[in-house]
Amino acid sequence: MTVPRQRGLTEQAADAAIDTACRMLRLPSIRNEFPDIADRAVKDQMTYRGFQAELLMAECDDRARRRSERRIKAAGFPREKSLRTFDFDANPNIDPASIHTLASCEWIKKSQPLCLIGDSGTGKSHMLIALGTEAAMKGYRVRYTLATKLVNELVEAADEKQLNKTIARYGRVDLLCIDELGYMELDRHGAELLFQVLTEREEKNSVAIASNESFGGWTKTFTDPRLCAAIVDRLTFNGTIIETGTDSYRLASTRARAEAPATAG
Secondary structure, three states: OOOOOOOOOOOHHHHHHHHHHHHOOHHHHHHHHHHHHHHOOOHHHHHHHHHHHHHHHHHHHHHHHHHHHHHHHHOOEEEEEEEOOEEEEEEEEOHHHHHHOOOOOHHHHHOOEEEEEOOOOOOHHHHHHHHHHHHHHHOOOOOOOOHHHHHHHHHHHOOOOOHHHHHHHHOOOOOOOEEEEEEOOOOOOHHHHHHHHHHHHOOOOEEEEOOOHHHHHOOOOOOOHHHHHHHHHHHOOOOOOEEEEEEOOHHHHHHHHHHHHHOOO
16 A cells, blocks of 8 residues: 655645554554644744654654553553652651662663562562662563562472473563562472572572561571572672661551541541
């Protein structure tokens, strides 16, 4: 199919030709935004070059946005969290400057690990998801998973003789976010499989974890002391450790809301 090129097209014919051409060339953003940009170009007396730049930038911006949305969806985050919505005032243990430095994703570029350690309700998962989202928006391939879910998947893959394929799949992403590490004890087999994933990624791609246990308490999760030490080594070498503390700001927030009516009265 070809679009006839004629001089002296009417406005309606020109609009129809542009619509057809955009469909053929798969330029949905230009197709949708052309009327508004064209009207603005007339009003602002843009040059032809300026008008064309506006059209192309609109298409590029929209494609970048859609790519980000696809990467965020592919990451498998359980809910939407952002740094913008995190209440740093509620948890003084977390330094905003350090978190915003992490949001630049240089640590991912350098394949370094990140550990978020603290009690429940201190913002670990929020930080993990928010930083993972920042990475996805900057073009990195991200995957989020719960520690127990990952181990169960690895055990099933081993039983089905698909372990190497599964480990390779987790090894390819730029950032692997493992949440709730330390909540449940892992048997030796499960711990060894998790260790294989960490070894596959060591100094090649980043791992970020959130745990409610300090490293000294990880022997409850990884009962073999040598294996536990090796896993801690993989997750801390050249890495960043953020301690979110022991005071649940979620609980404090709930209490504050419950007490507010009484105070007002």
